[in-house]
Amino acid sequence: MQDLSRHPTPPTDTEWADRLAATSFFNALLRETDHWWSERHDGDETVVIALTKTRDVCLHLRLQHRSLSGRCRIVLPLMHVTPEVRQAISFEQAVEALLDSPWLSEHPLVGMLDDARRDTFVKSVMGSRDTIAAALAGRDDLDHLIRGPLGFLEAEQGLLVGHDFHPAPKSQAPFDQTQAKIYTPEHRAGFSLVWWGVSPARAAGDSSRELPAAALMHDLMPEALAEQLPVGYSALPMHPWQARFLQERDDIAALIDAGELRVLGEEAIDGDDARRWYPTSSHRSLYCPQADWMVKGSLSARLTNSLRVLHDDEVMRGLRLDRWWPQVSDDIRAYFHLMQEPAWLGWKHDDGEIDEASLALLRENRVADAGAPSVVLATLTQPLGEMGQTLLANGVRRLAELDRISEREAALVWFDAFCERVLSPLIRLVVEEGIVLLAHQQNIVVRLERERPVGVDYRDCQGSGVTDHFLARHPGEIVSRDHRITMAMLKRYFPYYVIVNSTLAVTAALGEAGLVDERELVAHLRAHLETLSEQCRDGDTTLLDHLLSSPVLEVKSNFFCYLAGINESTLDDPAKIYLDMPNPLLSDTSTP
Template structure:
């Protein structure tokens, strides 16, 4: 079992941070390229990655476990091999060696890899590793994070590793170390919101409720700041880092000097409210507030600049209007955190300045201690192999109810399929509403260690299919909110099945609680049952999941290596690639 008292200042704990960083890095690389092969060592395997065209020099990775989705349990050190020579090297040396390998530039997303891009990538990968190390060093609750149970806020601010398949899952450009401590969830940051006043001529916003967006925002404004807000001005909440960033722009400074924008200040005073960054950094939670606040953050986290876009904020308003018509037996356990209002300001050309945007999201969490845990933290491989928060919860379930660990794992997964996965798929099949739910958007409600429902967040990652439009012929839907059949078959399986559901099967199998093939067999049975009951629904998604030989996955490694900003791609399909569909692979019998 992991000794959680160790800190990254010791050699053993530095190795801990290296292992976590190396796992995400190599998981992504091995998934996205065929320039490697496996050597079977009996109980485990070695991945061999050639560094030269002649294959005489290679990196060797010891894999203690490899899941059906490609999530590996990597054991350090990395070995550099040349003929019969074997040399243990550091993670830094392994990344440097890979960046000198000629085949790395053959990927169509990368092309010619110049020195500047190579250097930026290397620094980002190592910076991500250092972020993990700093988070480990700053926590006094690592044993609790690894074993749980956790409350909502603990789980949100306990995601220390990040994406399972990314070369730099904790990259935080352009935050420096001090800013990271002050503003990031892994450092358990909390702060006061900064409020701005926006003149009527500059204000932009909309609401799907009877109350205007400006009025809804104003209800959140502390009384002391409300006294400073001129009549007719709208109150705009802002992340403190974003507030300083915008004040550094010449055009914004000019609007402030002209009195069109006013920086009212932060929520100071005797009864200051603290806002906590959740696992997404830019979504802020205050236990005492009716709403969460999600705002633009002009920082590149993983693949994209975290700035809200005008078309995205409108999606929440549409979903808020449509949701009352969703079948009650779908929404009974599946709660959508509605986003019914947004606000920002316009530039000199009359266009919305997207860096200023903020939206309100329903706060459905009754208290920070509520046993509602983000899925990414549940499956996070923080401790020694098998010591995920999910696996330890299943072990508690088994002990309390006198079940075998295998039966407890199967019971947990079946409950996940019924209460979390099934509503997401039925929304597509029966309603034509698509929610691209990845691990950081799925907040699992737990009772007695079992999933009993989900609070889903992030209306930006949503769309509707032709099935929805056929059911609502008079409904106006902008082109950016429409999901074609090809888009549905590409994005939904990646986010909901590969990224989320198979993270659950991987975590349970890595812990030796149950064979992954058994879980995938149950998953296939569950999807088959949904298809059989679909009736007049659209089975395009289920047909693809059950019958296709391949599923598409995002190329995080090469997207990041190329420097692409994912959120502004004209054709996001070009950063996706095929992987074998685990649902089509013969599974172990139950």
């Protein structure tokens, strides 16, 4: 096995992509099932997964490391073991063998697996593996991605592995390989926006600023295209793939023929107006260093668990947050910056319903310098190199050298700063303000100075809500039902996104690197939450009480959600794709 961290020439063989893909796949599977057990031989840990009810046929996975949250480092090959023979099998063969096991189809989310669902799942899992392989083969900066330091755009387009706990973390349906190279961040894509004109009768939009949405969009439009916009029409920016996708719809073609929609064309790539827009780690959020706004639009592509189409209720959340944010206490906003989304635009059908595939919103661009040391958390923690080699771990090693302290001390300094500058504002917003931001790793952009966190730029107002505490503090505020979060929802979603998905990814990366015992980090986390609980007694401490005392936290069932083909974003009851995991914050699991 090649040590990626020591070889500037990236490996292009399938084995490396298999290892990365298999790690995310089995992280999810082991978290969500109990049909396995662990064995230790000569210090090595092997996970044994039963493939039959009699347990006479099993899959063996050798682990280099397993974190408190279940994030593993898997060593290939995978072994298929029967009473007669023990043999190495490929990742794809292992996936096929698992789908033949009787207990997989007994899961309540899945039911009986038909051939179509089975084939779709296998193709998606292996397609995700192929995406990782293509990204590895196409990059000449893998050593830099692991060692760093990285700027904002490098980090956004350096997330090659994807979700730590997902069977197909880099699935990109319906992009083919050619389209992936043109449109996806892992291939360092950069392209021109396509601008449309929307007639007054069709335009739908709103703004929380003094200028209406159409005016804000128009200000972003290059002058050469603005000259082509008919009087009274609204300017609408769009991802080029989405623009082509929509033009293939018969109803859109009819509106274009009728002149109610105008496809004005792509921005110029040469001349004074030239700009390139870069897909960030979320694919559909586009960044241009020269623009005051980022553009997030609908993308009718299924990435991980959801079709990435904006919904009309979602885009309104950004407008509300923009209005509420000035009322948030200054000491929260001192380090925590919310990338506001104050305007959205699209078009509507004949019946007045908004065509959600057309929606685009403007997001504040707080990073005018693409090389700024503002790094998305998911790239900081991704396990791209060999064990112990992550961007985060190597940054902590540099911090130790800068401050002339031990690596253990540097890891604690980094994590305590993360708790203070990133985690604390997210929790205080809930407890003191009643504002909930469901911050997962790809929504947290960590601002770094001297290799340590000094603040955060948070993005994605869609993943937000308010509790009864907010409504009690603002009795005259009108909030739609979809933007309200009950205590049951808060206890389910916030711990998963902010603690398990984000914070424990930090402890996992630092612990795996051997910089510090992960249990010591979790003890620091608990102490930090206890201090917050004492300081915030005037607020609603339900969340903190739950984090500190509940024996379990809920986590998303990504494996079975994906296997069942569920579109997470349109579920009537998202609770059914969550399950319990032991709470790592309890003292009996966090004492070094």
